[in-house]
Amino acid sequence: MAVEALGSTPRTKVAPWNDPVIRGWVFQVVVVGLVGLLAWYLVSNTVENLARQKIASGFHYLDREAGFEIGDTMISYSPASTYARAIFVGLLNTLKVSVLGIVMATILGTLLGVGRLSHNWLLAKICEWYVEAFRNVPLLLWLFLFYKLISEAFPGPRQAISVLSSFYLSNRGLYFPVPLADPIHIWMGLGLLIGIAGAVVLHRWARKRQDATGQPFPSISAGFGLALGVPFLIWLAGGAPHHMSWPELKGFNFEGGTVIQPEFTALLLGLVLYTSAFVAEIVRSGILALHKGQSEAAAALGLSRGQVMRLVLLPQALRVIVPPMTSQYLNITKNSSLAIAIGYPDLVASLNVTINQTGQAIENVLLIMAAYLSVSLSISAFMNWYNKRIALRER
């Protein structure tokens, strides 16, 4: 490289084995050749082994009947469904627990991170010990602990803890009543979307007005009211259908209503409590990275401590926080694969059963990797876009 940097001076003639460009290419070809050789060796072994053990290859098995039960499904599924559908059910469960985990861990982690910086010594210490306790113990251990506590410490369905004869807490999970399916629900969903859109528009208008006139408008609470109020009005207009499906004890378990299963609860609880400890550290260091003058200037302007945090510190700290936060979000998604250890049917669990039933390890491991890679890349892409949006705009 040094030779090229001399650019303008006439290049002295060097022997080809001393020319860095030629050397570089030779080196690359050798390395790529070695990697290719290794890959060829592995592939040829694999092909030979597959032929010898008479294992089928290709993705034809995806259309065959899966034949195994899945405990928690977001879409209709039965053992008669195909492997492809079983895997899709698993993927949806992974996404469900990841999205809920990300949202809840962000909220809890931010509260803890801000709490660690509290002027109240006791609160700061409690938050600090929470963080230390959760991040110094493996997530898997927390998952086992929560799962065993839920499934062993809670009573069986017959002795379930009942609240108002409608919520039943037992070792089978939390059963609670849900409204019976009604056509109005679709319209309510649509109303929710309209309400959210209206809230966004309202927030933009409020910000513009505050920029122009300095008058604040409670756009956050008004927005929530709008987003929840529109579906509620639609529900009233539709005659307020209130038929519910109630959980009832039949035989050894409950029927009717809906259930949050212990596996799901343990997994979500573990993921949220564990990751929030890391999020708290990120939020705290993001705030500490700000110049002390920021909080002092805000205090001098007469803002309360809550306002200083909400209007001055957090928005600026966000710039420092977003990149490490992205990797925590990716960690939640990847860590949700620990579901397999406590029996929650996520993507890896579905594919693991499929491996055991079909023997086609390679295809399934490839599917696991492809699925996680695409989820990870989408999260990174979204967070990079968000990071660019909030980044400091300089000249």
Add this chain to the structure above:
Amino acid sequence: MTDALPVGERRQLAPPIDETGPFGWARKRLFSSWANGITTVVLLVAIGWILSWFIDWAVLTANFTASTGSECRGGGACWALIREKYRLIFFGTFPYEQQWRPLFAVVAMLAMLIFSADRRMWNWRLLVIWGVGSFITFLLMFGQLHIPLSLFLFVALVVGGIGLAMRKAIAAPGEMNAYRVLAAIGAIGLVLRLVGVLPAWSLPIAPFSYVETSLWGGIPVTLILATYGLVFAFPYGILLALGRRSQLPLIKGLCVGFIELIRGVPLISLLIMASVMLPLFLPSGVTFDKFLRAQVAVILFAGAYIAEIIRGGLQSLPKGQFEAADAMGLNYVQKTTLIVLPQALRVVIPPLINTFIGFFKDTSLVLIIGIFDFLNTANQALVDPNWAGFPGEVYLFAAFVYFCFCYSMSRYSKYLEVELNKGTRR
């Protein structure tokens, strides 16, 4: 009033009682405002309530002496279970009367780690500590070691090669000749061994009975997987990081692809791959120990993460360092080993320890492919039907052990961060 007095006649007043001492501290940090005071009181009540319940459960009504699970029932915590099962939890299914061996192996590994934490050891002594420590650890765990001739030759080649590359221009001519001889013996010997001129001789050291890896369990397994995962992943992480920063497009592409692939998938998928796919990759008849397969998966996984940390260290170096090295006429190996890496690695030691904490915790995932690490042996303690129904006690105990390891390492990392930055802070 005091302001009115001339300077000489002012009396030195003690500060008001409510601004210093424990009183002042409590006023400032606990009761500075109404909201603050209410928070403090609410938290105190909550802590008191939880602590009194916990102490009652864990100490006052706990059972330390029961001989079966049924004696424990009805009271508080059943610590008698831990008393009964601690050997299983710490050492797994290692032959019972031989369990002093894993105990001393753990002591050897901890001694190795603690010695390595001392900055005065960060030179050739580190190699000696790790060589001797690893030898003792694996001799105790396996009971018998057969060290093949090719390993001796390989070590000679590596030591000679590193010496030649790194001590060039610093060492006396005699030292360089020693490296040349070592490297030559290693290289020629390995070639002769490969073509079959040298026999498959190995040095047998067999003081104890042989214990295969499937019987290993507990703390030694967790420590070995994490420690050697990091040790082997470290050089290869350095190579990946250098490759990712390289200006050669093919090398860079390979390294970026590999790092992002590994970092994008969960460790479980690599472990599943190691347990079901690795046997397919190898020629028929060649089998791989399950423990070793898990270790390989951990190393592959760790390498990608370490590479990214080291890349951070490489990026923190000012460009002048690279240019100055070029101007001095150093070649790539010299530039990297003498100028770049010593500075870059110094920066990344604290984050590397944090990664090690992460791996120490993540090794618990190997239980999914059936290896008895510390968490898995804790699970085994719950299987006994005589002692069923006390998961809380066992998991809290295991959590406490993990906490002690990880917390002390994170304190050490914090201390190092301050210690290593002393030169740059004012």
